[in-house]
Amino acid sequence: MALSTAEVETDESVHSTFASRYVRTTLPRFKMAEHSIPKEAAYQIINDELMLDGNPRLNLASFVTTWMEPECDKLIMSSINKNYVDMDEYPVTTELQNRCVNMIARLFNAPLGDSEAAMGVGTVGSSEAIMLAGLAFKRKWQNKRRAAGLPTDSPNIVTGANVQVCWEKFARYFEVELKEVKLREGYYVMDPAKAVEMVDENTICVAAILGSTLNGEFEDVKTLNDLLAEKNKETGWDTPIHVDAASGGFIAPFLYPELEWDFRLPLVKSINVSGHKYGLVYAGIGWVIWRNKEDLPDELIFHINYLGADQPTFTLNFSKGSSQVIAQYYQLIRLGLEGYRHVMENCMENMRVLKEGLEKTGRIEIVSKDVGVPLVAFSLKDNSSHDEFEIADLLRRYGWIVPAYTMPADAQHVTVLRVVIREDFSRTLAERLVNDIQKVLHDLDMLPSKMKAKMEMAGEDADRTLFGSKKTEMETQREVTTLWKKFVMERKNKSSGVC
């Protein structure tokens, strides 16, 4: 093949990679180089640069799975060259997807007969799943309105302000208005009563979250269902519910099987879940399940004759890898209900260990609830001298990536740190983290002058902050923090292109 020509041309291939000239030249960044380089050099150069990325398993910011069994890795590698969408060429892979859909639908108590095929599809993640579900709602609503001779130009969707960004994307890209129920201090999820109040004739659905990104809390879908059922009875609008169970979908059925949040509630018409979060698969897979055929308008499904056979398709993406679908099936049969239950129980235990360790320091207030996604969201009881962003920064030095962020409207003054407990976060690591956080708090206590220096930088009067009222000090602190954050962000932004 072509590549063998390069080897004959030069004796470079004889040199060990680090002895060759390839590690002396600058890697191309803007334009492709004219010549090829040996594959070992290409591998080594890229591998080395990637050493400077964060360690995925120490990335406590992410819900997304970072470890799988070697047997599964093997299956993943062998299917990496299979294009999932070629249903005719890879019928077994397609069948595995169907089995996953059926299993997950029944996990969510979809009203199905024993061998009735469920309605659902595998996606690249919850973003795609949510867009598909939203599209289905929008189209159903449009059809209903047109049949009644009513206008269809102003669809809206009701959610909490705590929604993940993909809902905002859906709203913006598919031209649906987003009506957000604002949060408030101490209540960081969507209030069902307020949500139902906001519903009007143009509402295509109400979206509830099972496992809020911010603090892992499960929204009360049952109350929402009951209140909305009442309103529907009065108005006749028939507004449905969608549950964004991206995180919670693989937790609630195992830890809280009595909690009614899924298809057991009649108004819930579709659910999405991320296979790559607590579905325990690497990044790149999500699932969307519909209650039944009627909830997915047929006109959205394409039947195509792409590579010689009829293929029904309702996804945004077309070609993609098959590995994650196969990995999801592996996990479902490998673990079974028992295995998933054990994993989730372990996560909750470790979460408790971390939570108690943090509470013992006396300096920390826990913001997350006990029932929800296994994570610990916490703030400093007193962030006047040092704030949560500093803690996050110092933890990085110990190797941990723990994000700090502000709550959305109307609780923007609250900053939290969040540690997500994944399957591979063992008790040992939890204990180590508590240790390191204590060290960080200690380190910060030794640095009172740091904040003062920043305040001078921000042009504030040092005397005033030392002797002024606590309230003013808080305001100043906040401004300084914001300035400092902005400074850091700008530096970061300069190195990235768009997206």
Next chain:
Amino acid sequence: MVLSKMSSQSDVSVHSTFASRYVRESLPRYRMPETSIPKDAAFQIINDELMLDGRPRLNLASFVTTWMEPECDKLIMDSLNKNYVDMDEYPVTTELQNRCVNMIAHLFNAPLGDSEAAVGVGTVGSSEAIMLAGLAFKRKWQNKRKALGLPTDNPNIVTGANVQVCWEKFARYFEVELKEVKLTEGYYVMDPEKAVEMVDENTICVAAILGSTLNGEFEDVKKLNDLLTEKNRATGWDTPIHVDAASGGFIAPFLWPDLEWDFRLPLVKSINVSGHKYGLVYAGVGWAIWRSKDDLPDELIFHINYLGADQPTFTLNFSKGSSQIIAQYYQLIRLGHEGYRNVMENCHENAMFLKEGLEKTGRFEIVSKEIGVPLVAFSLKDNSQHDEFQIAEMLRTYGWIVPAYTMPADAQHITVLRVVIREDFSRTLAERLVLDVSKVLHELDTLPVRLHGKVAVVEGESAAAEAVIAGEGRSGAVNGTFLKKTEIETQREIMIYWKNFVANKKKLKNNKNTIC
């Protein structure tokens, strides 16, 4: 961890997998099983069932890459657990994406300064890339119309009927009308003149394809640009062009660098290309490149504070693996211009060889052109006795997957077989394929009875049909010309009936599966 409990509970783990009870039980299909099973059993069971899938490298239907160097496989494995979207946690991976965007933008001659950052993004495939590009056009057009106080409720897009399904998806999901330029027999791409004729004030863009799915042909983007420029001057509508270079984007710059199809043409505002086709990466990566910042409305870009840092994002997907992006960067620096050129030249060579081999049989008409994606699309000169679908079925028994399909409107009566030449389709395989195709033709020639048998089942009405059933229609024609014509018409009807029968059988098979 929890899984160690299983090992001590039972002695089943001592058995070798095929000695254990796990291979005796039926695998769950509809419900999750109650208990766990050992990981070796899980691996073996799934691995074995997957043996019945087609072999990716013999799947000659697909453009998507099926082979990469082991060094790259290693990089892919190591980055499987990196969620690409965590830009703050994985800055190097993010940087690699940016480098790819820049390199590809320069490959497409984007008008950029030496160290000016290109505007573009990595996607999961060309479908996502096209939806993003379409969204950008739609929003720009809406803004322009709103500024003029004109209605924005009827956007449309002009393409050829040969477009890949993702354009139809974009149109349907994003509520844009699709105005398709119909094909004609012998002309299987979008006619630039007809396209420009269809453009009106509601057209958000005209989409040209570089590398039509059907026969690999490159559309004449330059002509489209020139004609559209004239029309824009006359109307003042400023209609832009998008080039769907899903296949062709990594071929044209290396084999035909003088062909003007990219940003060298002023009306081309965005281009998409599949990294997983001739970008030589496994399935799961595409690229959308815009000419300049102005072509991507800022209001579509989200700045979010997701895991503690500001992340600008303009994609439909959020979390996804990082492996393919890293693999794309690997290929770009590993091969360079020289390497890609060599690969494409090899593919082209092998395509020409296959074409000649097929022509030599004397039974095929080549439908694909020499300039285009390296593939060979061919039909039978005479498909009265046996048709292309039969050839496809018989080739399967030799191990090859070669699809047969009908052209879209208005050339639905044309059926083609298509072999895509990928990087890993060597000359040896090409020779073998020619050999096997000849064998298949030979076998089919010895099977005249099959079709007639079906005739008896299907058509009993017309006299011509009866003559055929009697076995006389073909050889001793009573009224040669007249009978022959009717015979052919009948044959075609029968063939269509039979095709539908097979297609329905397949549909029934498909309906057993859940949607998608």
